[in-house]
Amino acid sequence: MMEKVRKIKSGDVRTASRLIRNLEDGMDEARATMKHLFPLTGHSHVIGITGSPGAGKSTLVDGLVESFRKKEKTVGVLAVDPTSPFTGGAILGDRIRMQRHAEDPGVFVRSLATRGALGGLAKAVGDAIHIMDVMGKDIVIVETVGTGQQEVEIINHSHTVIVVLIPGMGDEIQAIKAGILEIADLFVINKADREGSSKLRRELMAMLDMAPASAFPAGWRPPILKCENAFEPVGFVKSLEEMSQTIEDHYQHLVKHDLLGSRMHRKAAVELNEAIRCAVLEPVLDALVANGDLERMVGQLLKKETDPYTLAEEIAQRYLKARP
Amino acid sequence: MAEKKIRVMVAKPGLDGHDRGARVLARCFRDAGFEVIYTGCHQTPEQIASAAIQEDVDVVGLSCLSGAHRYLFPAVAKLLKEQGAGDITVVGGGIIPEQDFKLLYDAGLKALFVPGATLDSIVAWFKTNVKPRD
Numbered sequence: 291m292m293e294k295v296r297k298i299k300s301g302d303v304r305t306a307s308r309l310i311r312n313l314e315d316g317m318d319e320a321r322a323t324m325k326h327l328f329p330l331t332g333h334s335h336v337i338g339i340t341g342s343p344g345a346g347k348s349t350l351v352d353g354l355v356e357s358f359r360k361k362e363k364t365v366g367v368l369a370v371d372p373t374s375p376f377t378g379g380a381i382l383g384d385r386i387r388m389q390r391h392a393e394d395p396g397v398f399v400r401s402l403a404t405r406g407a408l409g410g411l412a413k414a415v416g417d418a419i420h421i422m423d424v425m426g427k428d429i430v431i432v433e434t435v436g437t438g439q440q441e442v443e444i445i446n447h448s449h450t451v452i453v454v455l456i457p458g459m460g461d462e463i464q465a466i467k468a469g470i471l472e473i474a475d476l477f478v479i480n481k482a483d484r485e486g487s488s489k490l491r492r493e494l495m496a497m498l499d500m501a502p503a504s505a506f507p508a509g510w511r512p513p514i515l516k517c518e519n520a521f522e523p524v525g526f527v528k529s530l531e532e533m534s535q536t537i538e539d540h541y542q543h544l545v546k547h548d549l550l551g552s553r554m555h556r557k558a559a560v561e562l563n564e565a566i567r568c569a570v571l572e573p574v575l576d577a578l579v580a581n582g583d584l585e586r587m588v589g590q591l592l593k594k595e596t597d598p599y600t601l602a603e604e605i606a607q608r609y610l611k612a613r614p
Numbered sequence: 615m616a617e618k619k620i621r622v623m624v625a626k627p628g629l630d631g632h633d634r635g636a637r638v639l640a641r642c643f644r645d646a647g648f649e650v651i652y653t654g655c656h657q658t659p660e661q662i663a664s665a666a667i668q669e670d671v672d673v674v675g676l677s678c679l680s681g682a683h684r685y686l687f688p689a690v691a692k693l694l695k696e697q698g699a700g701d702i703t704v705v706g707g708g709i710i711p712e713q714d715f716k717l718l719y720d721a722g723l724k725a726l727f728v729p730g731a732t733l734d735s736i737v738a739w740f741k742t743n744v745k746p747r748d
């Protein structure tokens with residue numbers, strides 16, 4: 291176990307990726323390793339990137355990686371794609387756009403499937419960030435699924451959240467609905483080669499103008515950057531330099547105004563929540579499934595012999611005896 | 615609640631642009647319940663080996679219809695071994711004449727699939743021969 295910790299600290303990709311997989315698969319021994327890694331975390335700047343499907347997130351991540359590499363920063367990427375609810379399988383395709391970095395030892399790209407998690411991320415994302423952090427990655431970029439719906443989970447894991455919007459998709463209204471506006475530290479209007487990007491920019495501006503000052507922590511009003519067409523390399527690279535600079539400015543803003551703490555407070559709370567679920571709820575559910583009680587109770591509910599609330603209370607009394 | 619999922623990478627080495635088969639396979643593996651990483655076309659053996667390690671896959675599936683499999687497939691198998699990942703299963707498919715089979719099996723490939731191989735038979739081979747890690 292300490293050998294594993296040592297290898298991850300030295301940046302060993304094989305060990306790290308296997309540990310991420312063991313966590314995804316819910317193996318107890320992997321959780322035990324995390325106990326040793328947790329105290330070593332806190333070095334990486336974590337950047338979340340979200341936006342509707344096909345908005346160009348992966349293409350932007352690829353460009354950002356290049357830009358950070360020019361500044362000699364090491365980068366980890368966690369790219370999340372959806373699991374099919376019907377077969378449990380998944381096609382993880384974000385990597386296609388990032389393959390040119392495959393041989394760069396300063397870049398580690400790992401794809402994850404949601405495996406039923408809601409909120410646009412995978413359950414193992416929080417731990418995977420920790421692992422890349424302990425590996426010494428200066429930057430960790432997390433790409434969410436891109437359903438455009440309620441993908442606000444990313445805020446719990448990132449220091450800087452980028453929301454990618456594209457013109458002409460009715461995104462304007464969608465964005466407000468999904469609560470995605472509230473989580474953005476930086477807006478990127480992508481595919482600026484398309485019609486409507488100026489209009490989208492104006493609408494975003496108007497929306498930010500209406501927001502109360504309290505929406506901007508210590509005066510950080512999310513900048514709106516336009517990203518040039520990815521197929522015009524010169525302009526694209528310039529846009530990406532500007533973007534990576536703004537991302538670093540945002541981090542400095544957090545540091546300067548002592549805001550990192552409150553960001554990480556949220557993360558800590560979420561992690562505790564998740565750990566409790568693993569340690570308390572899951573064993574109870576597993577036991578109920580194993581001894582057939584769960585199935586029996588569902589049968590009782592169907593016949594209206596009892597109700598879910600009474601059953602839950604009974605279970606709580608049975609399994610949580612030590613309650614004060 | 616531990617469930618060990620099979621992870622597969624489908625990769626197209628070399629300059630070959632015939633990606634229909636690779637896409638069909640990616641979908642078929644997803645439908646079989648695997649997690650599939652698709653890398654797209656025009657990959658060097660170095661990129662494929664490195665990506666397979668970063669993604670911690672159980673299998674690398676190479677697809678080549680251009681005739682360059684004699685060099686490209688063994689190159690991937692060799693790189694994986696050199697990088698301490700010889701336990702990753704390598705299989706291949708595409709336009710592969712039977713007289714090349716021996717060369718590829720000797721290079722470490724575990725199975726080869728040519729046009730006409732049914733998707734069912736491919737999935738069945740994976741389910742029997744790809745054991746989730748210990």
Ligand code: B12
Pocket residue numbers: 624629630631632633634635636638639674675676677678679680681705706707708709727728729730731732733736
């Ligand atoms: C469709 C096709 C094209 C399409 C490709 C569209 C696309 N995006 O994929 C187009 C028209 C673009 C094309 C172009 C060319 N083609 Co073409 N094409 C074909 C054709 C007719 C069918 C291929 C196909 O899609 N099959 C359907 C898929 C599902 O089958 P598959 O890929 O073979 O996969 C199956 C198995 O092989 C196996 N499998 C394959 N890979 C893998 C991987 C794993 C991991 C596993 C488990 C299994 C597996 O499982 C699948 C299911 O059975 C074949 C002839 C043929 N009958 O194969 C020629 C063929 C492949 N093409 C050929 C040639 C020469 C060309 C060109 C060079 C023609 C030219 N002179 O311009 C160009 C080159 C394109 C390029 N950039 O590389 C030759 C190759 C000759 C050779 N290798 O010696 C072939 C064999 C035709 C021939 N008889 O001459 N082509």
Ligand SMILES: Nc1nc2c(ncn2[C@@H]2O[C@H](COP(=O)(O)OP(=O)(O)OP(=O)(O)O)[C@@H](O)[C@H]2O)c(=O)[nH]1
Pocket residue numbers: 341342343344345346347348349350384387435436480481482483517518519520521
């Ligand atoms: N016109 C135009 N197309 C772009 C631009 N950037 C990316 N694209 C294309 O948009 C498509 C989706 O790009 P991705 O980067 O995969 O988008 P994504 O948001 O990661 O997609 P998902 O992960 O599937 O949600 C691809 O076909 C890209 O080539 C751009 O600046 N202009």
Ligand SMILES: [Mg+2]
Pocket residue numbers: 347348349383384433
């Ligand atoms: Mg993507």
